Amino acid sequence: MDVLSVGAGSDGGLGCHLKQEGATFKIYAKHAFAMVLEVYQKANKLTPFFKQVIERVNSSDFFSTFVPNAKTGMYYVWRIMHEDYSYSPTIMDPYAKAVIYFQGEWRNLVISKQNYKVIKPQLPWKQTILYELHVGHFTRIDESIPLKERGTFKGLIRKLPYFKQLGITTLELLPIFKWYAHTLKNQNPYTSGLLEDVWGYNPLAFFAIDERYSVEKTSEDSLKEFREFIEAAHHEKIEVILDVVYNHTGEGGEDGVAIHFKYLAPEIYYKYNEQHRFLNCAGTGNTLNTNHPIVKALIRESLTYWAEEVGVDGFRFDLASILGQDEKGRWLKESLLNEIAADPILSKVKLITEGWDAKGSYDVGRMPAPFCEWSDYFRDTIRKFIKGDQGIVPAVSVCMMGKEIYFTDTRKGKDQTIHFITAHDGFTMWDLVT
Numbered sequence: 001m002d003v004l005s006v007g008a009g010s011d012g013g014l015g016c017h018l019k020q021e022g023a024t025f026k027i028y029a030k031h032a033f034a035m036v037l038e039v040y041q042k043a044n045k046l047t048p049f050f051k052q053v054i055e056r057v058n059s060s061d062f063f064s065t066f067v068p069n070a071k072t073g074m075y076y077v078w079r080i081m082h083e084d085y086s087y088s089p090t091i092m093d094p095y096a097k098a099v100i101y102f103q104g105e106w107r108n109l110v111i112s113k114q115n116y117k118v119i120k121p122q123l124p125w126k127q128t129i130l131y132e133l134h135v136g137h138f139t140r141i142d143e144s145i146p147l148k149e150r151g152t153f154k155g156l157i158r159k160l161p162y163f164k165q166l167g168i169t170t171l172e173l174l175p176i177f178k179w180y181a182h183t184l185k186n187q188n189p190y191t192s193g194l195l196e197d198v199w200g201y202n203p204l205a206f207f208a209i210d211e212r213y214s215v216e217k218t219s220e221d222s223l224k225e226f227r228e229f230i231e232a233a234h235h236e237k238i239e240v241i242l243d244v245v246y247n248h249t250g251e252g253g254e255d256g257v258a259i260h261f262k263y264l265a266p267e268i269y270y271k272y273n274e275q276h277r278f279l280n281c282a283g284t285g286n287t288l289n290t291n292h293p294i295v296k297a298l299i300r301e302s303l304t305y306w307a308e309e310v311g312v313d314g315f316r317f318d319l320a321s322i323l324g325q326d327e328k329g330r331w332l333k334e335s336l337l338n339e340i341a342a343d344p345i346l347s348k349v350k351l352i353t354e355g356w357d358a359k360g361s362y363d364v365g366r367m368p369a370p371f372c373e374w375s376d377y378f379r380d381t382i383r384k385f386i387k388g389d390q391g392i393v394p395a396v397s398v399c400m401m402g403k404e405i406y407f408t409d410t411r412k413g414k415d416q417t418i419h420f421i422t423a424h425d426g427f428t429m430w431d432l433v434t
Helices: 153-158 160-166 219-235 293-310 320-324 336-342 376-387 393-400 429-433
Strands: 015-019 022-028 034-040 050-055 062-068 075-081 099-102 105-109 130-133 170-173 239-244 314-317 350-353 372-374
Touching: 022 034, 034 062, 050 062, 153 160, 153 219, 219 239, 219 293, 239 293, 239 350, 293 314, 293 336, 320 336, 336 350, 376 393, 376 429
Parallel strands: 130 170, 170 239, 239 314, 314 350, 350 372
Antiparallel strands: 015 022, 022 062, 034 050, 034 075, 075 105, 099 105
16 A cells, blocks of 8 residues: 555545545544545455545544545545544445445545536426436336336436427436435235335435446446436426435434444434434434534535536425424424525525425425425315315315415415325325226
C-alpha cells in the first residue's frame, strides 16, 4: 500500500466530494472512537491503495479527510474503530451515489458531480396524467422486449411510445433506491421459506439505485441506465416522478440488520419510545427521526441530488405524515415538509404526499403549498360509485369539482388534489372492475 500525505479534510458536506486533485470524504458518527477509511482503485481490488485512521477532533462527531489522486470509478470503505482498536463491519455511506457488496464488505462509489442538462417537460398540474408502475414488473413478461431488458430501465424506454399513445404525461415509479429484501421477516405459509420484498419500500440508500433494475448488474451501470431512461422520457415529453420512502429504512427494528445508521448514530437517525425501543410509525420496525437537523439535511440533499443531477421531475412521499411529526410522532406546524416546500430547487418540482402513517395519523389537507395530496376520499367515493352504492352522487359531484379536501394552507386550491382510484396498496384496477 502506498503511503500518501493526507490533508486535514475540508468543511464540505457529508459523503464523497470529488475535485480535480482528489476527493474529500466525510461521515457523521456519534460514538466512534475513530473512523477508518480505505480507498480501492477498483470495486474488486483486495488491497486498498489508501488507508487512514481518522481521529476525533475537538469532540466533533464529523470525521473527514482529503485523499489525493482519488478519481471517479474508485470505491471506498468506512469502518468504526472502537477504543480497544477493534473494527466494526464495513458501513454503507448514507451519501453514497452507488454501492456494492463485495466479499462481505459494503463499498461506496467515488463519482463526480454532473448536473442534468436536458430540458425537462415541466408540465402544469392541470395537464398531468399519472401512471404508477413497478420497474421490475411492468416489462417482466413483455415478449416485445428483449429478454435481458425485461424488468429494467432499458425495457421501459421501449415502452415510452405506448405511454404516449395512452395519453400518459407522467410516470410515477415505485421505489428504485437500493433496498433490503428481508426487513419484514414474513414466511411462506406452505414452505416456511423467507419471503422477499419486491416493491422496494425498505430502502437502505437514499442516493443509490438498486441494481435489480439495470441490464448490467453493477452500481455504476444502474445509475448510467437510469440517466438514459430519464433523458429518453424527457425527449418524449414524459415526466418521471419517484416514489420515495424517507419515513423508515430497511434496517428494521431491534432485531433488524445494521447497515449504516445503527452503527453511526441510531439515537440521531431514529425515533425511540419511552422504553427506548424503536418507535414504529411506519409498521416496519423503525421510524426516521425526520425532525433532527442531520436527518433533515440528508433527506433534502437526497431530493436535490435526484432533481438537479439525475433529472427527475418530482417525488411522491410515502407516509408523508411522518415527515411532519416530532420525535414522539405528533404533528408539527413547522417541519421538514415546510423546509422542502420553501426550498428554491425542490419547491419547483412536483411534490405529492400520502397524508397518513401506519400508526393512525391522518393529515390529508395539512400539507403546505406547493405539495399536492393524495385524495383517499376520491378513491373510496369513486369505488363505491362504480360498485353501484346508493346515495353516492352528491359525493361524486364534490370529487369531480376537486373540492373534497379542505386545505389548511389557504394558498392551495383544487389543483393540489391528486385523484386516483387504485394504486400499489390494495387491489389492482383489474380486480376493481372485474
